Amino acid sequence: MQLQSYDTLDHTVYTQLKEMIINKKLQPGELIVQNQLSQCLGVSRTPLRKALAQLEKEGLLAGTPKGWYIKEFTNEDMISVFRIRALMEGLACRLAAPKMEYADIVYLKTLFEEGYRQVRDRKAQAYYQADVRFHKFITDATQDAMLIQTIENNKIIMTSQVQGLYRDPEETIVEHMDILDALAKKDGEAAENLMRKHIEKAIPLLESGEFSIYK
Known part of the structure; x- marks a missing residue:
């Protein structure tokens, strides 16, 4: 052995x-x-x-x-985690925008379109897997090792606490496509703002108590 x-x-x-x-x-x-x-x-x-x-x-x-x-986390802790994630992944979009190739955009759009089709067939897991790959692809495209590690550490905390926090794919598919359109145009500022807003939309669920990390 x-x-x-x-x-x-x-x-x-x-x-x-x-x-x-x-x-x-x-x-x-x-x-x-x-x-x-x-x-x-x-x-x-x-x-x-x-x-x-x-x-x-x-x-x-x-x-x-x-x-x-x-470690024990409160809802307030997780709100901070999401705010930090929004800032860091927004920055990742701005840095990745000049480096994104046409083939990258096609790949990510195809990934989401296929995932969204499966949602309509009541197979939501494929869509959420596409979401994970989408965010990781953009982060990796920055080629910034420190930023990649910071975002990864943030996601580890988030995943350990809020695995059930999913927004409606009918809303998020539009947001994802808008981000991809900005990246396709290499408009880093627009992509950054769109990504920040996309992630920050989860925060009101924690603030309102509609979603608790203890559920």
Whole structure:
């Protein structure tokens, strides 16, 4: 049997822990018991501690003298997360606009058109997957490693808390296409403003209490 390299093992443990937090197998406010968790994952405490330290950097854990806790987020915290995301992804649009090729726009429009067709067939998951790929494609197109990592860290927190916050595809398909039209024209300022407004439209749901992170 071939043993995993240290780097591969570290990443595997990190991924498993992150999924446990996102899927609420580890509850907000829960103290991490390292001995139990290392036995559960079948690893030593060294890769476990590395993964815990990384997740603390990403904002999912809180470090204290007693150890690590699963961080608890309020609705107000998540409103801040969405505001930061709107600013960062708006910036990503502005930086990506000059670099977007015609083939990129065609690819993204086709992705959404196919996803939207499946929504009408009551298969919404394809549309939401298209949404994830759309945002990631634009972020990656910036080729700005620091911005990409900042947005990724923000999304990790968001995904761990608000997995069920989806807006009506009938509304968002129009917003997505408007963003793509601005990118096709290489109008970074327009694309930035459209992306910011697109993301900020989720904030009133949190502010009004129509959606709670505890649902």
